[in-house]
Ligand SMILES: Cc1cc2nc3c(=O)[nH]c(=O)nc-3n(C[C@H](O)[C@H](O)[C@H](O)COP(=O)(O)OP(=O)(O)OC[C@H]3O[C@@H](n4cnc5c(N)ncnc54)[C@H](O)[C@@H]3O)c2cc1C
């Protein structure tokens with residue numbers, strides 16, 4: 248199973264295994280990792296599952312679609328490495344992915 | 354002061370349907386919601402998207418579901434108090450006293466919290482000192498556009514509100530529209546008008562920039578904005594408007610003495626009462642073993658909570674189980690049968 252590392256804003260790291268086909272958001276929520284709120288349950292409608300993706304990983308991820316880019320406008324302090332974790336599906340290629348949480352989700 | 358049988362917090366689908374369940378057993382409800390419209394998440398987050406799992410409705414949209422629910426509860430003539438947040442809840446003898454953000458007071462033996470994931474609030478700037486200027490120089494909505502007449506105004510955001518206000522205020526103010534990327538997500542037509550106004554020199558557009566700092570004592574004199582490659586620009590301005598959509602915040606609900614689990618309220622599944630007698634929680638905001646955050650679950654929860662309210666609102670009456678198909682009393686309440 249692919250391993251994903253979630254780093255809280257305070258630097259605390261959580262490495263967990265997330266099954267293929269699940270979203271990176273679900274990986275955090277199901278493992279009770281704080282910092283990803285996911286208020287809309289993964290419907291790309293709340294931007295509270297926002298993370299910053301390590302530069303070396305950003306380009307390896309499937310591209311953002313328009314609805315994710317639109318939703319990121321409303322995220323808390325988005326930048327060019329921002330993604331919404333509910334829109335990233337876990338695959339073997341993402342083994343080792345590292346995401347960082349913003350200071351808050353809103 | 355308004356006296357009622359049940360004060361419903363939240364006009365989402367679950368808050369709406371519980372008005373029906375209360376109505377058919379003869380209880381009167383008042384509904385308060387912080388949004389300016391009825392329908393909760395369905396209307397704010399996905400009015401046009403399809404829903405496929407409402408029993409007996411193969412497909413509907415967030416908006417059509419809201420309209421159908423409103424139609425269904427029409428006979429009970431509920432009062433809606435919109436644009437108001439339920440702020441305080443305190444004990445008042447055997448009743449609850451409820452105060453809203455507009456200082457409206459309700460007295461009711463029962464409260465049903467159908468508050469979803471919390472009340473919809475505007476998203477704000479993250480900059481540390483932004484809060485200090487709120488309602489003085491920084492606003493997240495426009496109440497009276499004349500307040501901005503002949504002033505310098507910076508508008509942040511890329512959706513319809515940002516575009517529409519930039520266009521509107523540029524008629525009589527000096528407006529700079531700032532957005533984090535080059536594309537606007539608002540209506541294409543509005544984005545075109547904004548770009549045309551920019552060409553004509555009537556509006557300035559700065560992309561891809563975000564707010565970087567705020568300067569000023571009591572009021573803002575200037576701000577700086579920064580782009581992705583770190584270039585900083587200073588803009589002199591009187592007002593800053595931010596339109597970043599809405600976020601759901603639990604807010605005051607956390608201060609009413611209710612048990613909380615993460616951002617939800619534990620209830621018993623007999624009548625969906627919380628740890629406080631007469632306060633019930635249904636829909637997305639409640640939690641119990643096996644809880645599903647689905648509209649259909651919220652409907653069921655409301656049916657049981659309504660019966661729980663009956664016992665408290667009518668302590669001297671015995672609740673009777675009746676079908677809408679066959680009960681004359683229920684049909685009179687629904688206005689489908691003439692009373693003799
Ligand atoms: C994109 C998307 C798609 C979805 N699809 C489906 C689907 O297909 N099927 C399904 O069953 N569910 C679906 N859902 C989930 C469904 O929308 C929710 O379960 C449902 O809206 C919950 O209803 P509710 O009435 O409990 O709360 P909400 O709809 O969240 O409404 C709560 C209301 O309470 C108000 N409020 C909160 N606190 C206060 C306060 N203190 N004072 C005043 N007002 C307050 C809020 O402003 C809000 O309007 C979807 C959700 C999203 C985001």
Ligand code: FES
Nearest residue numbers: 289291293294333
């Ligand atoms: S969970 Fe709401 S946008 Fe991702």
